[in-house]
Amino acid sequence: MGLFADKYPNVAFEEKSRLWEEVKADPRFPTYLYGCYECGICVAACPSARFYDFSPRKIAQAAAREDVELIYEQMNDDVWNCSQCFSCNRCPRQNSPGGVITILREVAVRNGLRSAKQALEGYSRIIYKIMGTGTQVSPDMLQPDAFPDWGPQVRDVSADLDAWRRALPPETLHTVSTGWQVDDKTIIELYLIWHHTGVMDMIAEVDEGLHMILSDVMEEKLEEAGYQM
Amino acid sequence: MADDAGYIPYDAVNTKSSRRFERQPEYAPQDFHARVFELEADGEWIVQRVPEPYVEVMTKYGRKKKIPIELTWHHKSCGQCGHIPGYSTSIFWLNRKLGLKYVDPTDQTSCTAWNYYASATSNAAAQASVAMRNFAAAYETGYYPLIHCGTSYGHYKEVREEMLHHVEVRHQVRDVLKKLGKPLVMPEEVVHYSEWVHAMRDRIAAQQTRDFSSLAVTVHPACHYYKLVQEDAIYDPDIYGGQRTATVSALIAALGAEVRDYSTWYDCCGFGFRHILVQRDFTRSFATRRKIEVMKEEANPDVVITHDTGCVTTLDKSQFVGKAHGANVGVPVLSDAQFAALAMGAHPYRVCQLHWHSTEYRPLLEKMNIDHGHAWAEFQGDLKKLKSGEKEYLSWEDVDAG
Numbered sequence: 001m002g003l004f005a006d007k008y009p010n011v012a013f014e015e016k017s018r019l020w021e022e023v024k025a026d027p028r029f030p031t032y033l034y035g036c037y038e039c040g041i042c043v044a045a046c047p048s049a050r051f052y053d054f055s056p057r058k059i060a061q062a063a064a065r066e067d068v069e070l071i072y073e074q075m076n077d078d079v080w081n082c083s084q085c086f087s088c089n090r091c092p093r094q095n096s097p098g099g100v101i102t103i104l105r106e107v108a109v110r111n112g113l114r115s116a117k118q119a120l121e122g123y124s125r126i127i128y129k130i131m132g133t134g135t136q137v138s139p140d141m142l143q144p145d146a147f148p149d150w151g152p153q154v155r156d157v158s159a160d161l162d163a164w165r166r167a168l169p170p171e172t173l174h175t176v177s178t179g180w181q182v183d184d185k186t187i188i189e190l191y192l193i194w195h196h197t198g199v200m201d202m203i204a205e206v207d208e209g210l211h212m213i214l215s216d217v218m219e220e221k222l223e224e225a226g227y228q229m
Numbered sequence: 230m231a232d233d234a235g236y237i238p239y240d241a242v243n244t245k246s247s248r249r250f251e252r253q254p255e256y257a258p259q260d261f262h263a264r265v266f267e268l269e270a271d272g273e274w275i276v277q278r279v280p281e282p283y284v285e286v287m288t289k290y291g292r293k294k295k296i297p298i299e300l301t302w303h304h305k306s307c308g309q310c311g312h313i314p315g316y317s318t319s320i321f322w323l324n325r326k327l328g329l330k331y332v333d334p335t336d337q338t339s340c341t342a343w344n345y346y347a348s349a350t351s352n353a354a355a356q357a358s359v360a361m362r363n364f365a366a367a368y369e370t371g372y373y374p375l376i377h378c379g380t381s382y383g384h385y386k387e388v389r390e391e392m393l394h395h396v397e398v399r400h401q402v403r404d405v406l407k408k409l410g411k412p413l414v415m416p417e418e419v420v421h422y423s424e425w426v427h428a429m430r431d432r433i434a435a436q437q438t439r440d441f442s443s444l445a446v447t448v449h450p451a452c453h454y455y456k457l458v459q460e461d462a463i464y465d466p467d468i469y470g471g472q473r474t475a476t477v478s479a480l481i482a483a484l485g486a487e488v489r490d491y492s493t494w495y496d497c498c499g500f501g502f503r504h505i506l507v508q509r510d511f512t513r514s515f516a517t518r519r520k521i522e523v524m525k526e527e528a529n530p531d532v533v534i535t536h537d538t539g540c541v542t543t544l545d546k547s548q549f550v551g552k553a554h555g556a557n558v559g560v561p562v563l564s565d566a567q568f569a570a571l572a573m574g575a576h577p578y579r580v581c582q583l584h585w586h587s588t589e590y591r592p593l594l595e596k597m598n599i600d601h602g603h604a605w606a607e608f609q610g611d612l613k614k615l616k617s618g619e620k621e622y623l624s625w626e627d628v629d630a631g
Contacts, residue, residue: 147546169321197351
């Protein structure tokens with residue numbers, strides 16, 4: 001039993017323990033957590049702690065004392081607030097609370113936790129872009145309705161996008177739907193990486209629709225190149 | 230700086246401080262180089278050597294790091310190429326202006342780390358495979374990888390740590406690369422472009438054509454440059470007494486501008502990886518309240534210079550809403566590469582592509598004695614030719630001729 005009231009009593013302790021064991025089994029985990037002095041330096045350095053009810057110290061503490069119920073709560077309610085800036089690596093005990101959070105997020109995604117699905121709602125198009133094209137953001141994403149808070153300059157970019165891209169001297173940057181020109185052969189190698197390392201299975205857990213679209217896109221290209229997945 | 234203006238009196242960046250900060254060797258993490266070469270001797274991978282000639286710089290714990298001067302393979306950045314393309318264009322322009330050979334590859338994917346830190350829809354083996362595929366692609370050209378993005382740089386150093394110390398990850402990645410028909414290659418050093426700019430700063434200053442002595446600058450050091458695998462970021466006892474990374478600040482000092490300090494220099498920009506895309510209320514608030522407003526109040530800079538994709542994007546794009554709310558914002562944001570290019574006479578639109586930036590930058594150009602009205606008219610002339618079909622692309626030759 002942890003120090004706090006169990007916020008998810010309907011989830012069996014065994015299930016929470018299973019997820020925690022998965023976190024600990026990650027080869028990086030032992031190098032991300034060595035104990036915690038409770039000094040709070042990580043909290044002082046943390047941008048998310050200034051804006052959310054979020055504490056990298058609590059994450060490190062819960063993990064250090066293996067408080068399975070609190071860790072499950074954090075895996076659902078806290079980890080997506082982290083900025084992943086790794087300012088918390090300032091830890092005098094050499095912990096990386098941000099690194100622990102990376103693993104907690106990964107386990108949440110791999111196991112299709114509802115909170116992970118919610119956190120990634122609205123983010124699918126980005127995953128599609130990076131996994132499907134090999135570049136994360138593209139010039140044609142700069143649309144006024146997507147970035148109204150970036151001001152009227154976004155409208156200027158989108159209005160003249162094609163000409164503005166052709167006015168870039170590097171030959172690789174004349175693209176509109178990708179950040180730069182990526183070879184077909186390179187994309188196929190990237191698809192093979194996603195398939196051979198279990199990433200496609202992770203996508204299936206959090207977003208079936210996205211998985212279906214990505215599979216279609218990838219299979220067509222891979223089959224053309226002579227690969228059967 | 231006048232004390233009565235409310236600035237923090239701080240000149241450590243321009244003068245040698247009497248305070249010395251000696252890092253104690255017992256706290257230094259193990260030097261990774263020995264293990265990198267050991268694994269090569271064991272036949273596990275090939276180590277790509279930094280090509281000669283190179284510049285040796287000092288890293289956080291006093292070790293030397295080799296920075297290649299030329300024969301570089303430019304590992305581009307998604308956010309730079311996609312949304313602030315004058316950043317990458319300026320890096321290439323600097324290489325061309327200095328007469329250095331480089332490759333701008335199409336056999337390159339993103340490091341995919343922006344997505345990984347945002348969504349966790351990947352894993353250690355996949356991330357390392359992406360990194361090692363790109364390293365192999367660089368090796369096959371005979372050119373040395375130079376990483377444009379701070380996050381790619383930090384993440385690739387994390388990958389190196391995982392490949393060095395976790396045999397199961399290393400062997401999984403080796404098997405994936407084998408299926409791709411690629412060799413397993415680890416570069417001798419993971420090098421960020423801003424380290425190259427740092428190493429080249431005296432040559433850049435030697436070709437400076439614009440006077441920057443009246444410029445006040447604040448620096449935002451990028452988190453993923455020096456907080457991730459921090460032991461091989463560049464430090465210099467003569468810059469901030471060796472207590473902060475010297476990258477960027479040393480360049481600005483070399484170009485004759487004044488580096489002004491502010492109290493929240495360690496804070497991140499607010500990018501947040503997922504936040505900048507789907508939770509921008511956090512990003513906007515943090516960037517304006519913890520960074521730009523503090524810089525304005527404490528240092529009142531003409532420009533903030535940084536060295537990463539996300540930082541330029543966040544600090545630049547977030548100011549529009551702050552301005553709408555009457556916040557004390559309005560500081561143009563440039564990368565060190567754009568700043569260096571402008572110092573060497575680069576065109577603000579054809580090369581630095583400042584029209585992709587949001588925050589008002591024209592007063593800065595005026596302080597640099599650049600006629601932005603004339604430069605914009607020239608660029609409009611280029612666009613006219615592109616739109617009429619008279620020209621298909623603006624080429625490097627066009628830029629050089631202008």
